[in-house]
Amino acid sequence: MSDERETREIRTDYLARVEGEGAMLVRVRGDEVEEVQFKIFEPPRFFEALLRGRQFTEAPDITARICGICPIAYIASSCNAMEAVCGIELPEQGRLLRRLIYCGEWIESHVLHTAMLHAPDFLGYDGAVEMARDRRDIVETALRLKKAGNELMRVVGGREVHPINLRVGGVYRAPSRAELRALVPELEWAREASLAFTRWVAGFDFPDFEQDYVFVALRQPGEYAIERGRIVTSTGLDIAVSEYEQHFTETHVARSNALHSTLAGVGNYLVGPLARYALNYPELSPLAREIAAEVGLGEVCRNPFRSIVVRAVETVYAADEALRIIAEYEPPDPPGVEAVPRAGTGHGCSEAPRGICWHRYEIDDAGTILDAKIVPPTSQNQKTIEEDLVGVVKQSLHLPDDELAHRCEQTIRNYDPCISCATHFLRLEVERT
Amino acid sequence: MTAGAKPKLAVWKFSSCDGCQLSLLDCEDELLAIADALEIAYFPEATSAEVEGPYDISLVEGSVTTPHDVERIHEIREQSGLLVTIGACATSGGIQALRNFADVKEWIPIVYASPEFITTLETSTPIADHVKVDLELRGCPVSKAQLVETVLAFLHGRRPNLASTSVCFECKARGTTCVMVAHGTPCLGPVTHGGCNAICPAYNRGCYGCFGPMETPNMPALAEQWKALGVDDDGIVRALRTFNANAEEFREASLKHE
Numbered sequence: 001m002s003d004e005r006e007t008r009e010i011r012t013d014y015l016a017r018v019e020g021e022g023a024m025l026v027r028v029r030g031d032e033v034e035e036v037q038f039k040i041f042e043p044p045r046f047f048e049a050l051l052r053g054r055q056f057t058e059a060p061d062i063t064a065r066i067c068g069i070c071p072i073a074y075i076a077s078s079c080n081a082m083e084a085v086c087g088i089e090l091p092e093q094g095r096l097l098r099r100l101i102y103c104g105e106w107i108e109s110h111v112l113h114t115a116m117l118h119a120p121d122f123l124g125y126d127g128a129v130e131m132a133r134d135r136r137d138i139v140e141t142a143l144r145l146k147k148a149g150n151e152l153m154r155v156v157g158g159r160e161v162h163p164i165n166l167r168v169g170g171v172y173r174a175p176s177r178a179e180l181r182a183l184v185p186e187l188e189w190a191r192e193a194s195l196a197f198t199r200w201v202a203g204f205d206f207p208d209f210e211q212d213y214v215f216v217a218l219r220q221p222g223e224y225a226i227e228r229g230r231i232v233t234s235t236g237l238d239i240a241v242s243e244y245e246q247h248f249t250e251t252h253v254a255r256s257n258a259l260h261s262t263l264a265g266v267g268n269y270l271v272g273p274l275a276r277y278a279l280n281y282p283e284l285s286p287l288a289r290e291i292a293a294e295v296g297l298g299e300v301c302r303n304p305f306r307s308i309v310v311r312a313v314e315t316v317y318a319a320d321e322a323l324r325i326i327a328e329y330e331p332p333d334p335p336g337v338e339a340v341p342r343a344g345t346g347h348g349c350s351e352a353p354r355g356i357c358w359h360r361y362e363i364d365d366a367g368t369i370l371d372a373k374i375v376p377p378t379s380q381n382q383k384t385i386e387e388d389l390v391g392v393v394k395q396s397l398h399l400p401d402d403e404l405a406h407r408c409e410q411t412i413r414n415y416d417p418c419i420s421c422a423t424h425f426l427r428l429e430v431e432r433t
Numbered sequence: 434m435t436a437g438a439k440p441k442l443a444v445w446k447f448s449s450c451d452g453c454q455l456s457l458l459d460c461e462d463e464l465l466a467i468a469d470a471l472e473i474a475y476f477p478e479a480t481s482a483e484v485e486g487p488y489d490i491s492l493v494e495g496s497v498t499t500p501h502d503v504e505r506i507h508e509i510r511e512q513s514g515l516l517v518t519i520g521a522c523a524t525s526g527g528i529q530a531l532r533n534f535a536d537v538k539e540w541i542p543i544v545y546a547s548p549e550f551i552t553t554l555e556t557s558t559p560i561a562d563h564v565k566v567d568l569e570l571r572g573c574p575v576s577k578a579q580l581v582e583t584v585l586a587f588l589h590g591r592r593p594n595l596a597s598t599s600v601c602f603e604c605k606a607r608g609t610t611c612v613m614v615a616h617g618t619p620c621l622g623p624v625t626h627g628g629c630n631a632i633c634p635a636y637n638r639g640c641y642g643c644f645g646p647m648e649t650p651n652m653p654a655l656a657e658q659w660k661a662l663g664v665d666d667d668g669i670v671r672a673l674r675t676f677n678a679n680a681e682e683f684r685e686a687s688l689k690h691e
Binding site: 014015017043044045046047048049050052054055058061062065066067068069071108112116117120126127128129130132136139140143144146147150158159160161162164165167171172173335409 | 447448449450451452453455456458459461462464465468473476477478479480481482498499502527528529531532535537540541543544545553573574577629632633635636637638641643671675676
């Protein structure tokens with residue numbers, strides 16, 4: 001190329017196939033990536049402010065409304081925090097029921113993302129409906145798989161979006177053994193179908209791209225952590241959920257006008273399927289480990305484009321784990337433990353499909369919420385998403401603008417970003433073009 | 434619509450959690466049939482494809498909370514044949530309408546360290562406050578059955594068959610014991626619009642009003658019953674101020690008990 005350095009601007013004003021309203025801007029000068037922004041223009045809804053003055057028992061139903069795709073994550077994390085501040089422990093059967101419905105959310109959310117939003121990127125379709133014109137069998141199977149997860153949500157929680165049956169201390173009504181046993185045939189089908197699905201997505205053509213991520217996830221000995229655990233990192237940190245703020249901070253990065261989460265002494269980090277898989281691989285069920293080995297995933301995956309394969313393996317695990325829980329299920333009696341409020345601060349965390357969802361609440365003796373802080377997964381990943389974009393653009397400069405834009409969008413969709421979640425605390429730069 | 438062409442469907446998002454548009458994707462048994470009968474012309478959560486308007490039917494999720502939203506909803510109205518609002522945010526303002534009872538300027542610094550970046554209106558308002566709405570589907574989230582019924586009715590050129598009674602009717606229809614009478618559990622069922630099939634009482638909890646007020650609800654009678662069950666004014670106000678806090682009957686009643 002001559003001395004004249006060409007400036008290219010790749011811009012997507014409204015990202016499709018993500019949850020919420022986001023945009024992307026990439027500016028390239030010659031072969032240098034000058035600027036990369038993954039922006040959020042979802043309007044703020046002020047959850048942390050509107051929670052003040054509410055009763056501690058109301059936090060699960062209210063925070064569920066942060067996200068219609070992963071309401072259980074918000075319900076579970078807020079329940080964990082409130083149970084901690086009240087000093088109650090969820091009895092084992094109650095905990096398993098929470099874990100069971102969470103398995104349903106993982107299946108529903110992972111299949112929605114992998115099959116309907118992300119797979120079309122690899123196969124050159126605009127979306128699942130367009131894909132169904134050529135591959136109706138695949139889309140029909142995906143819809144049935146998603147429905148298996150949603151049925152778990154409906155039977156345990158009362159409905160698929162914003163389930164009503166979970167509360168601080170347990171549930172309102174424990175489903176009977178017969179109600180859960182009726183789900184078994186479809187979940188057994190789902191386990192088989194998700195194995196086949198994993199083989200299918202593993203055969204996609206993945207860009208050759210790896211990053212040296214710092215992984216952050218929950219860890220709970222004896223199980224693949226979902227609804228509880230300690231926070232661990234690939235740099236060796238192992239802390240209680242209540243110690244999160246001593247190690248993780250949100251810093252203001254002027255360039256993007258967003259709050260970025262950073263880990264002290266490390267910088268940006270990654271939460272979600274790749275992190276969970278790398279940190280907790282030995283805790284996966286034998287079946288999930290077998291399929292991972294069969295499709296050549298290894299014990300750590302650093303290629304974000306292959307996160308679709310890790311989500312598929314986690315779908316196998318979620319179906320497998322749901323079947324295990326149902327086989328041993330005894331309805332908790334009573335269905336819920338009475339939580340008596342006492343003044344203090346409680347912390348809760350759980351593994352949303354997109355990564356750790358961390359909550360802190362301060363309440364008084366009457367149970368009134370005085371202060372709330374919620375850190376959703378997508379905002380923790382935002383800086384890492386931008387770093388991936390820089391890397392991907394550098395590697396893909398030879399592509400024409402439209403293909404480069406598509407590759408960038410695909411890079412963002414690797415994270416299944418949930419912008420509805422992230423926005424309520426991100427600082428916004430509203431730019432309309 | 435052109436003769437022979439499929440009617441065009443658009444799905445729009447305002448301030449919301451995405452749960453109501455997700456409910457459309459959750460119609461696993463019907464989704465592909467809907468896609469066969471309609472052209473999904475604009476639905477960014479599901480597809481990158483965009484077909485230009487006008488649209489025969491627009492589903493609108495979310496409430497109006499920014500100056501830009503106000504402009505956008507007028508543009509959408511102009512491009513839409515039938516405009517249907519889906520869910521509590523679009524029909525009443527949603528949980529984010531709690532700001533309507535507070536001073537949003539005091540709220541911004543609680544959440545955001547640099548308030549100057551925040552562009553927001555002082556209120557969260559339903560779509561019908563800004564443009565003519567042809568049909569409103571209630572619920573937080575909307576009911577899948579009602580969503581499918583609405584699309585079917587549109588395709589057949591008839592009026593959708595939607596519940597207009599209270600949640601109480603649905604409890605009776607499914608044979609659920611009344612949680613308020615039998616268990617003394619405070620329940621918003623008597624004043625709440627049906628459509629959910631009375632899920633909460635079937636799970637031993639009181640209705641929390643996520644479908645908003647029914648037509649001409651008897652709010653004083655409900656408050657009297659709740660007080661008899663030991664709920665104080667603050668408890669009544671909080672119960673009425675959740676996902677439909679800005680719906681007229683709930684708002685008025687909550688102000689009386691403040």
